[in-house]
Structure formats: structure tokens, C-alpha cells
Amino acid sequence: MADQDEDLVDVDPYAPAEPETTIPVFKGLCAPSGYATKRQLRAMGLRPGGQEPVAEVETRGPKNGLLYEIAKARPVHPMTLAKEFALDKAMGARQTCDTYRRRYFFVLPTSLASCLGCHDASQLHRSPGRTPAGRVKASRPGSAGARSRAPQHRQEAGALLPHPFEIRRTPA
Known part of the structure; x- marks a missing residue:
């Protein structure tokens, strides 16, 4: 044992x-x-x-x-031109508005896929019976406002509408 x-x-x-x-x-x-x-x-x-x-x-x-x-x-490792080009291309994709292809100096939210101005403008066109303040328009049956319209794209007759943040100056 x-x-x-x-x-x-x-x-x-x-x-x-x-x-x-x-x-x-x-x-x-x-x-x-x-x-x-x-x-x-x-x-x-x-x-x-x-x-x-x-x-x-x-x-x-x-x-x-x-x-x-x-x-x-x-x-x-030193920064080469190819690396710099690849980084700029990647940042450009994150900083460019999909609607107008305009590049900003800041990164755009990925949840919107556009700049804030384009996103806000698209929200106005999302529900055709609503005003910008969010109230429902009063309409009679058979009137032009009663039929539902598809959301309008920001393009009319082949010409782009001005960007919401763009400042237009009139010539003096």
C-alpha cells in the first residue's frame, strides 16, 4: 500500500x-x-x-x-505615392455625397449615404401628402393634391437643381 x-x-x-x-x-x-x-x-x-x-x-x-x-x-515604412493615392481614394469615398458627387472636408455619415442637405431635401419628398413642417395637406377628393405622386428625384428635365448649401451670387 x-x-x-x-x-x-x-x-x-x-x-x-x-x-x-x-x-x-x-x-x-x-x-x-x-x-x-x-x-x-x-x-x-x-x-x-x-x-x-x-x-x-x-x-x-x-x-x-x-x-x-x-x-x-x-x-x-515610407509613404509612397501609391499608398497616398490609395488612402486619398478611400477617404474620398467616405467624404463624397452620392447625390451630387461633391467632396467635403469631413466624413459623411454612412447611414445617410449623402450629405445632410441632400438627406433633408429627400425627406421632404418622401411623403407626398406632408408639408415641410410635417402637417398633412388638406385636399379634396379628385383634386391634384389627392393623388399620390412618386418621390421626385432632384433632377428636372436633365438639369441638376442647385445644391441646398450652395450660395448663388447675382452679378452686380
Whole structure:
């Protein structure tokens, strides 16, 4: 019976296969020199280059900032004309109104697929029996206002209507 007890080994099935390694955590501005965050590396023209973080720095938020060794960092890939063209094309798709193909300096909401002026104008034409204030028009049976019309597109006789935000100046 004593021989059987010596052969048994206590095994923890939840123990990690490899020993867990922890990295040091530094207070806000107490990180040693030679370490930098991704933003600091980017400001220096460097990138982490595939290296694992070597330390953490405490922040005010729920996540800590990861620190990388500056000596192991690699230079950032330079911006080529092809990359710049691709990024401009992608941003242009997010900043262009689908109705008038006009590009803005800000990103348009994807839920609207147009600028706010075109979206507001299309909402006026969505329900033909409503006025801009949202009230229902009073109409008699058989009158022109009683029949329902399809929503009008912002184009009449092949000419585009002026954009809602466009300011027209009259010649003096």
C-alpha cells in the first residue's frame, strides 16, 4: 500500500503548460529611458517591428500603455505615392455625397449615404401628402393634391437643381 502512494503524482489540470511571464508596470512618468509607447515611437519615425512589449506604464484609463525597446525598433515604412493615392481614394469615398458627387472636408455619415442637405431635401419628398413642417395637406377628393405622386428625384428635365448649401451670387 505504501508503494502505491509513492507512484501517484499530484497534477493540476488548470496549471499553464509554460510558466507565466509578467512584465513590469511603471507609474505614469516613471518609465526608464530606452522604452517608448507606440505613439512615442511613431513621433521618432520608428515602429515596434514585431517585438513584444517589455513593460507597461499606468494610465488614467482602464488600459495601461505598452512600452517597447527603442533599440529594437525599426524605421517606419515610407509613404509612397501609391499608398497616398490609395488612402486619398478611400477617404474620398467616405467624404463624397452620392447625390451630387461633391467632396467635403469631413466624413459623411454612412447611414445617410449623402450629405445632410441632400438627406433633408429627400425627406421632404418622401411623403407626398406632408408639408415641410410635417402637417398633412388638406385636399379634396379628385383634386391634384389627392393623388399620390412618386418621390421626385432632384433632377428636372436633365438639369441638376442647385445644391441646398450652395450660395448663388447675382452679378452686380
